[in-house]
Amino acid sequence: MGEVLSQSEIDNLLQALSTGELDVEVMKEDNERQVKNYDFKRPAKFSKDHLRTLEIIFEHYGRLLSTNLPVYLRKNVQVTVASSETVTFSEFTNALSNPVILGIINFMPLSGNIIIELASNLGFAMLDRMLGGAGNPLEKNRDFSEIELSILDRIMITCMQLLREPWKNVVDLNPYMERIETNPQFAQVIAPNDMIAIVTLGVKIGDVEGFMNVCLPYFTLESIMDKLNTKFWFSTMKKNSDVNYEGFLETMIRKVDVPVKAVLGKSAISVLDFVNLQVGDIIRLDSKVDSELDVYVGNIKKFTALPGSSKDLYGVRVTSVIREEE
Secondary structure: OOOOOOHHHHHHHHHHHHHOOOOHHHHHHHHOOOOOOOOOOOOOOOOHHHHHHHHHHHHHHHHHHHHHHHHHHOOOEEEEEEEEEEEEHHHHHHOOOOOOEEEEEEOOOOOOEEEEEEOHHHHHHHHHHHOOOOOOOOOOOOOOOHHHHHHHHHHHHHHHHOOHHHHOOOOOOOOEEEEEEOOHHHOOOOOOOOEEEEEEEEEEEOOEEEEEEEEEEHHHHHHHHHHOOHHHHHHHHHHHHOOOHHHHHHHHHHOOOOOEEEEOOOOOOOHHHHHOOOOOOOOOOOOOOOOOEEEEEOOEEEEEEEEEEEOOEEEEEEEEEOOOOO
16 A cells, blocks of 8 residues: 655645656656566576575584584684575586586485585695695695595595584485595586576685585475575574573583592602602601591582591591682
């Protein structure tokens, strides 16, 4: 329903038309609906909302990579989402170099595959690091050997397994690595004219920078496209936030084993006396028999106690609790 004008606004509008300040023809042109060209060879199957949701998913994925890859590489790894776009599969494959690292992943339970492309300079840097080097890429690219492909396969499987958690709000994934390809011609998993979404991740391993591209065909994501919108995503996050994590964390913490030790006393002796210690020798401590002992939880003094015995075991009886403010 259009906005209702007041009488004074109507009078001002009529006066502007009569004086020539407003042109009726210009107003008609402004109200005409703009027509956009539509390319049927490149149908817009991914909306901006879909791409934004994919960026949110892979921002989470990037944080997981930044946390888990340093365990294998023993080097700082930074991963950020650089961009997301939709192209045809032929455009994606034509832009690939040779050799290239392509992980063909079966996206179970969804039908079809996705592809993770890792820049070759990042691959050689990872290989150099895992084989004891400083993590430097090659000055000139070459084909990967069988041993290098075996190591890369382990790295790509690790990257694949980290996909489960970011996608759990949309679908419970059970992906598995079908194969690793280094030649783009052998990675034709869908028709060349099919549309795909590409999420580009910027990866920095030490001083080496490169890109990791994740190719997501529309055919694979078609059954969950309704869930790839920010409204569904945030509603799911809000629903999950209602879970009482405080009680869950308290229960888990109560099961953690912590070391507890009671210190009878301390003493300082020379190295010569220590070397000459024999069975039956007595070491004088700085505490008396009837004085309270310090009880440590980890490395923190938490209790005081008196020594004693319980059946055939030695023990202590807690006499006071040391608070943090004390």
